[in-house]
Amino acid sequence: MRDVAVIGTGMIDFGELWAKSMRTMWAEASLAALADSGVDGVDLITVGCMSSGLFVGQEHLASLLSDELGMAGIAAGRVESACASGGLALRAGFAEVASGLSETVLVTGVEKMTDVDGADATYALGTAADQEWEGFHGITFPGLYAMLAQVHMQRFGTTSEQLAEVAVKNHANGLLNPHAQYHLKVSVEDVLASTMVADPLHLLDCSPVTDGAAALVITSVERARELAGDRPVVKITGSGMATDTITLANRADLSELAAVRLAAERAYAMAGKSPEDIHLAEVHDCFTIAEIMATEAIGLFDPGFGASAVEKGLTALQGKIPVNPSGGLKSKGHPVGATGVAQVAEIVTQLRGEAGQRQVEGAKVGLAQNMGGSGGSSIVHILEVA
């Protein structure tokens, strides 16, 4: 298997982008990544996108988007694993370069979510749950994560204040990220005073609906060294994927995210690393409880200690193990198909030492954890300065 490196990153400013279409956003992010990489062509394009069919009435993104970039003819394909579609796009590109089938791949993610009304967006997102056993009976994602939060609270004594601390931290980090959807400081009091969406999750415990796109260029480590110049070469050393039952009702234990644990175990095994080796992580904080459970599942903290860790500042930008220095889904925004790609873009930016005010000092090993549905799928990548 060939070693694979990330040589370019690009993302647009996330937000409610009513003046930009899906294809425009995607092309802007892709051109930024290509410019950053220094290559003038690629062999393959992968696109992570959850539900362009429901959000904008458009499938067949491989053809549509390659064409938009003036690259009709190129090999291209789309992947989907709900909100983990971006991570899957990287995995697909990684397998192509690792096998030698492709030399250089443009890995992208995109979601245009604000061209429909709120009810339709909620319906589209709900298709990440088991519609026949969950969605059609009325539950939506805040409700599913609220149930996970309730179990975590009962089992471990996690509090609403601790959940709020995740939002406080991630919004503080987001203030330092020019691409973030929200540049606003929030306090624990703000979170607790915001509208209750699904008990115990308040509005400020939830990530937003976002338009956005992100992109990476990956190639063999050998080629990356030739192109790197003075910049560090960032290698993908671990890639792990896993699923869990899609319905919460069928899970053995609702206090853990088993798909995340399994995906992380597989990524660690491949990289020859353990949680202690990780310098920073981007995790899938679609809700505040999700970040706490994710940090436990990837082994940064023991089960039940994720909440106190954030309260103690261990996951802050200057903490022991910074989590979501980008601002996370909470502040940066969550264009679902783009999220997994944007997470890796942040890790690469950090490992290159190019993160500016939000730079994690001495970062040499980073982890990105992307998740679909209520934890029905997860993809974890480990990246290192080669």
Place this chain on the structure above:
Amino acid sequence: MRDVAVIGTGMIDFGELWAKSMRTMWAEASLAALADSGVDGVDLITVGCMSSGLFVGQEHLASLLSDELGMAGIAAGRVESACASGGLALRAGFAEVASGLSETVLVTGVEKMTDVDGADATYALGTAADQEWEGFHGITFPGLYAMLAQVHMQRFGTTSEQLAEVAVKNHANGLLNPHAQYHLKVSVEDVLASTMVADPLHLLDCSPVTDGAAALVITSVERARELAGDRPVVKITGSGMATDTITLANRADLSELAAVRLAAERAYAMAGKSPEDIHLAEVHDCFTIAEIMATEAIGLFDPGFGASAVEKGLTALQGKIPVNPSGGLKSKGHPVGATGVAQVAEIVTQLRGEAGQRQVEGAKVGLAQNMGGSGGSSIVHILEVA
């Protein structure tokens, strides 16, 4: 790059399957492929599906379907390239095994198309075209292929009778395929007398709306040899993908399918083969004109000679180069996400000498050509008895 072989195939009887849900169809095909392969587990599941979001209100198939098979925990992902989603599922699995990231992969395709009314099915299929430049202005797929047919007729003198001959041949082949949706003999007169859908395409020039699922198990050639027993080992020797502009309006030449030509060239180059080496082909006959243009694009016939070839019987089951011995999309049915997988299942069945009454004698090298939209993407695989 490791050599990869197909060790199991499975498909359900295609049709209007109102008593079977998407997950049931998919599980039946998957279990059939696993039983045929002789393995008791796989490392990864890939799912080709075009638009489960629009057809059945469900995304996140990786989690949903792994769970349905009792395999929650396994790595899984879905891919989409409109009606070429099945071919893309094989490509994704192929890259995983070739790289060594996975040892054994369950490659699947599924589409549940009859749980919506006709207008909604037409809308869902229309998302494979450029909605902003084609679909939203009123054109649907029969219209797009009718335009391709009109150009082919003007340029090469292709006739309605020659188009009809494709339907006659494929329905004759489908009579010999127990999995086919339609077991009926049609004549040139029947085709020409059927309702005009979009001039020059009659109803019997069009493939149907179908529910169906198909599956393959692939692994390293090394492991395949251990498992093969007396059966031939069928190796994937070529895999090529390409795109074209998604809109017909932007194409340089409407008399050829450039994405198919490019994908085939890439697959031939990888396999070290040329069109003369192919013993049989499954091609994407979503409309009769599509088969004619595909046989030209993959190089079986020179441009403009595809129509006379079918008229002369060259592509018949006993002809010089049998095309669509399975009955093709026309007779076997076209559950869009499953089609690309079912095509490869047919090639493998033929190369194993297990195709019964529709067996192509002496078949050692086969080609499967899958296509998205009006030729906006295509994926070609070449398979050989190792």
